[in-house]
Amino acid sequence: MAIYDYTVLDRKGNEVSMADFKGKVLLIVNTATGCGFTPQYKGLEELYQKYHDKGLEILDFPCDQFGHQAPGDDEEIHEFCQMKYKTSFDNFKKIEVNGENEIPLYTFLKSQKGFAGFTGIKGAIMNQVVGKIDPDFKNNASIKWNFTKFLVDREGNVVERFESTVEPKKIDEKIEQLL
Template sequence: MSVYDYKVKDAKGNMVDLSDYKGKVLLIVNTATGCGFTPQYEGLENLYKKYKEQGFEILDFPCNQFGNQAPGSDEEIVSFCQLKYNTSFKTFSKIEVNGENEIPLYTYLKSQKGGVMGSKIKWNFTKFLIDRDGNVVDRFAPTVTPEKIDGKIAALL
């Protein structure tokens, strides 16, 4: 198994086969628009602009499971991120990352890299770094800013 074995819904409701991202370095992030970590969108966009031409992609998965911090519709979330943080990376449909309704992709990611709370996602802006072969190589807590993982991304590119 790898991340390429999963299909997810984008913010427009279209199914996306993650095998479309084969050969790219990915950063998969569960996000929220009303979270204390929301300003990390700026750092994420900076990383994306810096490395996208080298085969880097950010997959943004809004999640409303933590403190109801992503209450808007998929369309409202995309609009907020583009207007406030000028994001240009791909935003997917709102998901759950823990519990009985978590999407299979997150079940897989958590099985590969546990983290401080075991496999459970602690909060929004947990980040998973995926190499060009679809392997989960690292997991970063919400408190780890995008700037702090720049070097790890560069090393995989």
């Protein structure tokens, strides 16, 4: 299967074919509104403003699997993002990214790019936090935390996975290369 074979649900519950994004560069992110990484919404919006007209789409999938940091329903999450971070990219329906209820799109994404390792100042902290939850976390492809980002090229290839410790601005140059 290819990324364009999957369907997802928008925040109102309508099916959206990933094929609708053919020819676009995608940044697919599992997000949360009450997380230490939530301020990354600002950086995501900056990338969206800078590159949307050139073909970038940001697909925002709220996820409550990590510390229950995405409370509220889909509309409340959307309103929070618009009010607090002035996001103009749309939020999709809240999902699960790991386990028996994970959406097939995330099963596919993880099969294409495994865990990339935590980096930066917050990397050591995340290694400790996630290591307590899953001692074998470095050896499996599961999503470790909120704001894991998958970069997909215009042909639908998953080219890179960025863990939650990677700020959106650090992805800018890679997005520009793909556009």
